[in-house]
Amino acid sequence: MTESRATYKEAGVDIEAGNSFVRMIKPLVKSTFRPEVMTDIGGFGGLFSLNTSKYKNPVLVSGTDGVGTKLKLAFMADRHDTVGIDLVAMCVNDIVVQGAEPLFFLDYLATGRLEPEKAAQVVAGIAEGCRQAGCALIGGETAEMPGFYADGEYDIAGFTVGVVEKDKIIDGTSIKNDNLLIGIGSSGLHSNGYSLARRIIFDRMKLSVNAPLPELGGTVADALLAPTRIYVRSIMNLLKDFTINGIAHITGGGLLENIPRVLPKGCTAKIKLGSWEMPPVFPLLQKAGNVEQNEMYRTFNMGVGMVLVVPPKDVDDLISRLHGLGESAWLIGEIGGSGDVEPCVELV
Template sequence: MHDLPPSTPKAGEPENAAAEPKAAKTPVSYADAGVDITSGDRAKQRIKMLARKTFNKQVLSEIGGFGGLFALDLVKFPEPVLVSSADGVGTKLKVAFELGIHHTVGADLVNHCVNDIAVQGATPLFFLDYLATGKLENDVVETVVRGLSEACKANGCALIGGETAQMPGFYADGEYDLAGTIIGAVNRPDIITGAGIEIGDVLLGLPSNGLHTNGYSLARKLLFEVAGYGPDQYVNELKDKTGAALMRTHRSYLSVIKKLTAGGLVAGMAHITGGGITENLPRILPKGMDAVVDLASWTVPPLFEHLRELGSVTEEEMMRTFNMGIGLIAVIPAEKITKAKAILNRANERHCILGRIVRGTRKVVYN
């Protein structure tokens, strides 16, 4: 007589009898599941010290509470409107992982978010970050947060809290995700939306520092898969190593924006991020207007030209994927452009006249 298979109930047992659960022979901890609380606590202590360097008298709480407390200065903002933005670094992180460079991605994140609210006339107040990883590597976390802290301080923004999450099995070893939220304020009469843009206004462009934080999926495919470059390989067409060209920090335009807005010179501003000029500039155009952009008005940096060549990428695709060397566009009334250019020249800020506002249907027209 053969033994019954395990799935077949023995005589006298109900057919739906459940298997006896197996218990662990020794106690199982959270660390056994991949989450090291003790290591996380050590990381939080380091983060606390770095964040404190960004605090000002408006910060009323310490890192580690359930929420960050910030007192709005009602003397500086008597008619306050809060402006917020949230973003991430995207697949630029893949390059950071491969190169082991983690100190710049924090600045990328902060500066991106700062620009997004500064183009609406807002002053950054405080920042919250979110870093999630599979296995917590304290040195990496500290390096990332140091970058966040330094960028916050440079932009006059307090890093008042955030979250560092350990999620084993969700992220590959050595990888993490990084996102952040910024809160700023502007007095209601000083909000810049683009509503005041008029026919004949001038488009003034400010240079980017490379890809910033957009278009990396296509750039990585072209450079690493199509061309077969290594991240440490020097490429003549780029005049740099591939990884270094890709890791250039997303610049902050806050200081130059403040100079232009202080003089009441700006009718609207667009931060050129994902979607390029093609999709970002129309976001501030009033109904019945187009932006005419002269493609010959600036020199496209070598990185973008080489990407175009490697993939035989169309002009249309390039212009709606990358910033093409223009990171910010300010719309200036024609009668104020001379003064705006003088301010930029005194600040040693490179700039170019990209085109003008004409009648149209809220789109960008390239010449």
């Protein structure tokens, strides 16, 4: 008896499915292109021509990240059109805090079996995130790895490069003890703390992913899959007219861990509790999980996605500008401290 011929498709990798996927995403990718993009989708590398005449001393700033266990919610709800926005947001929000304008983005999508329609939904979200951030999606990689991922699951990672003038880098060194803190509102959990959130929602509250949560105005999936807010355009707008001494992206580690990353020695960020509008998902999780206050503020953003450290004279104008840009913003605290004290946050 003649043994059948082994093929790549029989082993779990469908090349034609990959080709179909590329055809689906071509218009999505092109919708993000900036004039500096020199290549089309499908090449071995993406070419981007930096217009050096626009800069005196340009510094490139890079960042990379993923979405984490928020993807589990996307699998459970079979909703894949927003996690790509999260992916872009986690990367571009990290580099804009140094004053960098994101230029381009690359993605990596890995799955056990490529489902072109589902993967195209993910890339549609990535393209939307890039449009919101003003950066070009110039390349990526799709890996089909049978036996490595559970059926129907995937992982995504991203990488971005931006540019800032050397003398305009925001590094926190100019922060002073009279500076004030402005918080810019988040859209919810963003992409952090989902291991704890899932434990509370599904194990303690015994809810399903499509269960209604009237106090949050929708279902569990609606609340937990709300995409991460992208702050690039608003921050770049502020930098045209205002001096910002430090910016902290409130990501993994929450307010307690991220604000000290931009503070010089001798500075303490004193955060006034109750000074901003907190989305209802946070008190719901705290009550249902019986979570201590410090654990909440070290795990979640608590409704603040970015913190600006600014001179007192500019606070009112900055908040007014942010409101005009469609952002929620509040004065949430001040910088204090003295001596060689290590940077920290106090909740007051």
